[in-house]
Amino acid sequence: MVQTLKIENMHCxxxxxxxxxxxxxxxxxxxxxxxxxxxxxxxxxxxxxxLAALAKAGYPAQAE
Known part of the structure; x- marks a missing residue:
């Protein structure tokens, strides 16, 4: 399955x-x-x- 994610806290x-x-x-x-x-x-x-793995890394995300 392919997921598209919107990810917060990414700046660089x-x-x-x-x-x-x-x-x-x-x-x-x-x-x-x-x-x-x-x-x-x-x-x-x-x-x-x-989503849990990204949140643990400091980048909350949601599926689009």
């Missing part, structure tokens, strides 16, 4: 890297495209798992 390239790393740590998940404020993610994980 370092934020993009941290979000990408947080997403790629989730089993069965690949960050396809991460930009400041948004991401497209291919995942086998439940949406709440993805």
């Amino acid at each position: 390239g370092a934020c993009v890297r941290r979000v990408t790393m947080a997403l790629n740590k989730i089993p069965g998940t690949e960050a396809e495209e991460v930009q400041i404020g948004a991401a497209r993610v291919k995942t086998e994980a439940a949406p709440e798992v993805v």
Whole structure:
């Protein structure tokens, strides 16, 4: 499943890297495209798992 996410607290390239790393740590998940404020993610994980991982990394998100 592909999810499009709106992500808060992203302000720079370092934020993009941290979000990408947080997403790629989730089993069965690949960050396809991460930009400041948004991401497209291919995942086998439940949406709440993805959102919880981002919140834990300091980047609250919501599915679009």
